[in-house]
Amino acid sequence: MSTATFTTYHQREGELPLVLRTLAYFITGAVLSYPLTVMEGVVGGALGSALGGLLGRSLAQSTLRTWVIGVIGVGGLIIGRFISALWAFSTWTKHLLGPAEMLRIGEFLTLFLTIAPLATLLRAFSTRFTPFSILEVAAIAFAFAGLVIEHRNGAIHRPYALADPILARGGDPSSALLGIGALATITLALLLLSEEKLRRSLLQLALFLVFLLSIIGITQVTGLPSPPPTNDGLRLRDDDSRGASQAEQNQRFDGPDFRDDYTSQNRSTPLAIVLLHDDYSPPSGAYYFRQDAFSQFNGNRLVRATLRGADPDIAPGFPVRPLNIEGAPSESILRSSVETTVGMLGEHARPFGLEAPVAFIPATNPNPSRFRRVYRVRSAALTADPVALLGRRAGDPSWSEELWRHYTRAPDDPRYLELAHSIVSSLPSPLREDPYAQALAISNWLSKNGIYSLRSKHAGAPDPTADFLFGDRKGYCIHFAHAAAFLMRSLGLPARVGTGYVYPEAARRGGSAILLSAQNGHAWAELYLEGVGWVVIDVFPEQSLDEGIAPPDEDLQRLLAEMLRGTQILPEDGSEPPVPIEQLARTWLRQGLAVLGHILLALVLAMYLIKVWRALIPLFARPEKRARLELRAALDRLAELGITRPRGLSREAFALRLEAEFPSLLPLCRLAEAAYFGSATPPQHERLRALRTSLSKERSRKAPLWRRILAWLDPLSWLQAR
Numbered sequence: 001m002s003t004a005t006f007t008t009y010h011q012r013e014g015e016l017p018l019v020l021r022t023l024a025y026f027i028t029g030a031v032l033s034y035p036l037t038v039m040e041g042v043v044g045g046a047l048g049s050a051l052g053g054l055l056g057r058s059l060a061q062s063t064l065r066t067w068v069i070g071v072i073g074v075g076g077l078i079i080g081r082f083i084s085a086l087w088a089f090s091t092w093t094k095h096l097l098g099p100a101e102m103l104r105i106g107e108f109l110t111l112f113l114t115i116a117p118l119a120t121l122l123r124a125f126s127t128r129f130t131p132f133s134i135l136e137v138a139a140i141a142f143a144f145a146g147l148v149i150e151h152r153n154g155a156i157h158r159p160y161a162l163a164d165p166i167l168a169r170g171g172d173p174s175s176a177l178l179g180i181g182a183l184a185t186i187t188l189a190l191l192l193l194s195e196e197k198l199r200r201s202l203l204q205l206a207l208f209l210v211f212l213l214s215i216i217g218i219t220q221v222t223g224l225p226s227p228p229p230t231n232d233g234l235r236l237r238d239d240d241s242r243g244a245s246q247a248e249q250n251q252r253f254d255g256p257d258f259r260d261d262y263t264s265q266n267r268s269t270p271l272a273i274v275l276l277h278d279d280y281s282p283p284s285g286a287y288y289f290r291q292d293a294f295s296q297f298n299g300n301r302l303v304r305a306t307l308r309g310a311d312p313d314i315a316p317g318f319p320v321r322p323l324n325i326e327g328a329p330s331e332s333i334l335r336s337s338v339e340t341t342v343g344m345l346g347e348h349a350r351p352f353g354l355e356a357p358v359a360f361i362p363a364t365n366p367n368p369s370r371f372r373r374v375y376r377v378r379s380a381a382l383t384a385d386p387v388a389l390l391g392r393r394a395g396d397p398s399w400s401e402e403l404w405r406h407y408t409r410a411p412d413d414p415r416y417l418e419l420a421h422s423i424v425s426s427l428p429s430p431l432r433e434d435p436y437a438q439a440l441a442i443s444n445w446l447s448k449n450g451i452y453s454l455r456s457k458h459a460g461a462p463d464p465t466a467d468f469l470f471g472d473r474k475g476y477c478i479h480f481a482h483a484a485a486f487l488m489r490s491l492g493l494p495a496r497v498g499t500g501y502v503y504p505e506a507a508r509r510g511g512s513a514i515l516l517s518a519q520n521g522h523a524w525a526e527l528y529l530e531g532v533g534w535v536v537i538d539v540f541p542e543q544s545l546d547e548g549i550a551p552p553d554e555d556l557q558r559l560l561a562e563m564l565r566g567t568q569i570l571p572e573d574g575s576e577p578p579v580p581i582e583q584l585a586r587t588w589l590r591q592g593l594a595v596l597g598h599i600l601l602a603l604v605l606a607m608y609l610i611k612v613w614r615a616l617i618p619l620f621a622r623p624e625k626r627a628r629l630e631l632r633a634a635l636d637r638l639a640e641l642g643i644t645r646p647r648g649l650s651r652e653a654f655a656l657r658l659e660a661e662f663p664s665l666l667p668l669c670r671l672a673e674a675a676y677f678g679s680a681t682p683p684q685h686e687r688l689r690a691l692r693t694s695l696s697k698e699r700s701r702k703a704p705l706w707r708r709i710l711a712w713l714d715p716l717s718w719l720q721a722r
Helices: 003-012 015-033 039-060 066-089 092-097 099-128 130-154 160-168 173-193 198-222 246-251 401-408 414-424 435-449 464-469 477-490 554-565 581-619 623-640 651-657 665-676 685-702 705-713
Strands: 270-276 286-294 335-344 357-362 373-382 495-504 513-517 521-529 533-537
Touching: 015 039, 015 099, 015 130, 039 066, 039 099, 066 099, 092 099, 099 130, 270 554, 286 521, 335 554, 373 533, 401 495, 414 435, 414 464, 414 477, 435 477, 435 521, 435 533, 464 477, 477 495, 477 521, 495 513, 495 533, 513 554, 581 623, 623 665, 623 685, 623 705, 651 665, 665 685, 685 705
Parallel strands: none
Antiparallel strands: 270 335, 270 513, 286 495, 335 373, 357 373, 495 521, 521 533
16 A cells, blocks of 8 residues: 555544544443453553554554554564563562552553554554454444343343442443443444544534434333244234234234244243242142133134133233132132232233232332333132042033033044043043043143144144144144143033243242243143133143253342342342442432533633633744734634634735725734744834734724623634634
């Protein structure tokens, strides 16, 4: 690359673009260092990045060959690592400064001497070769992504270094993460705007700031974004209709869908936190949170019931006042009352409750920015041993004949009945006619002979359940739930499909909180027993082609539970809790405003001092400089009145334009130009004083006294003089 090219680049990149790019490098270095070191190391990384960017620019504009610059950068990195190692293993520094100070300075040196040469190479190469500029953007993206990547999938307690101080003060780390996102956008904007002109750069940067502040403000009003849709076909969050046309939505069945090649995207995203207020251990070893039930056979699958009186135990909507559920089972020796509090992190189509909700009660939301809805649930949870359910009749004697047909209607395919008879025939003779034993036998048979797989191929069949059950028997919960329900119905047992969430009891680890994520979404079959109500008949396939449910993050589960309780996280060492983040923010704001006020006051005083200095310095300057300084002072006085020289107009031409009103300006301008070009006879002091006096009188005739006094009070007027 030729020297002429470097000169052109230097002329194109002015002072403001240089400052913007250096600031972008500074921020990137600080963000890159923050997760790795202490605050001294962060400062070292930021300064190293900024200085490396400046050095790289200088090297790129030099006549050095590119490979030489590469050697300088790599050599600087090696030397820096060597110096850092010497510092770390030296004994005299430890005795002189002490271990703590030695480590802090060592962190500063390590980050500074590591990032500086890397930034030098990045800046030099991106300056000489335009395609390398993408590496600057990639470096910014990598730095910010490394800072917040642990926050993915709703882990609001990570990264710990960022979240812990905020959580300890009763705040929500999401606000800080929004700020980090805004800072990342501003940093990228600084990098991109560094190629533009002054006015355009400032305008675009201002627009960036307004846009980001608008996003943050809207987020504070509307709350944090909902978790991403799960698209699992269960209709728990009613995500499946998003993005579909109205015609497609009208064609959808009002029930769970069979899917082919169902993907597990966003399955670990937290959706709700449940607090158990009673010590309850489910007999099945899993907690079932029912949200909806589907009992009406439409010739293809089970959908939401339209028959009056069917499924009265399903809540019609979220409670605005205490809502008692009709048709809910009553507390008995088989069921116990269990109370829970549910905090929803994402919107749901309906409320859900533990197994058999009896009442939904609205509750105060302790953290509206985090929880979409909060309510309490009182459930009649099944506590009886499965043996206690044997010998009970199926159905309810109070049901009408129409309701019986509703719960027992099944496909006309005779293979369902043949398979059901084959399954129950293996039962001991006393249990072959027992409804609960028959249901368990069907569940066990499906568990042994079915294969769990999210990549099923049955959705396009006229009867997806038959295609699954009498085919390869590969499917997921919706297939198994429908198969179990249809096999029970073929035997005359009232059955339906329930949907909601399932949570293994072992995942609680003795705590009282249950963290539900998208991977806990589930569908299961249910059987109605007289005097008991709907009983879960779930299928757990022994063979699986997919990974199982991952255990919840214990720290996140505990954190969300404490947020739902409305309690503040206390230090583990028993010390006093930190200052709340709102109080800390107010303190910082007051201190920041005070510092800003002092800075502004200092700037105003500095502007006045500069103004006075520019007015008085001609009286004390050397003869060869006095004419030029007198002209500058005269232009300052005119600028106070709003008379400034346009860009592109020479000073002599400007003086000629004002000769009628300010005749003393032209000779003063010519004396200054003569002195600038090395006149052998500097102008006499008396001559300059006379011109200064004449110009003052001309200025007095132009503007009244009050206007000249006000002009003197303007500390920035001299900035307009040219």
